[in-house]
Amino acid sequence: MGPTTGSSLRRATTELAAIRAAGWARTDRAAALLVCLPVQQRLLRCDRLLAAWQEVRRSPRAEFLGTVIRDVCDGAQALGELDLTRLCRRVGLPAPDRQVVRRHDGGRVYLDAVWEDVGLVLEVDGDHHALALNPVDDALRQNEVTIGERPAERALERAPGMPAWGASLLVVVSG
Secondary structure (H helix, E strand, O other): OOOOOOOOOOOOOHHHHHHHHHHHOOOHHHHHHHHHHHHHOOOOOHHHHHHHHHHOOOOOOHHHHHHHHHHHHOOOOOHHHHHHHHHHHHHOOOOOEEEEEEEEOOEEEEEEEEEHHHOEEEEEEOHHHHOOOHHHHHHHHHHHHHOOOOOEEEEEOOOOOOOOOHHHHHHHHHO
8 A cells, every 4th residue: 555644544645645646547637637736736745746756666657657746846837837848858948947936026926937048938828817807917917027027928728638839839939
């Protein structure tokens, strides 16, 4: 069964539970989501997730989960951000810095992907960014982050599978 917490009831740690759930998921996409969510929601720390992963002896998705866990612990916190990482690898682009913190009058802002050396910021927007007033909020935030600094590109993710923005990302990075 693997490591459990020290109580009279046998139960797994949060990290091990996330890894097991991902291994049991019906699809790779669902498995990736089950790794992303607890990290994104701060239910588990990346150092503990990596340590738990090192202790796993076998998994039905060992290679896939190893890659996803490393990418999540490197800052990818959503499926669209994992897609971006996979796309960068596939076409030979350098991995961006992820979840880069910028401080502004309104407080802290986390940027999804930043390539400092070429002055590019890319925000990966899931479908919920197209709902209600979210596009306005995103545009105002983009203005606050980029005015006086560098341009930011927005990319709207289209699930399932590879996002529709892959080709435009290549133009932005190489252009």
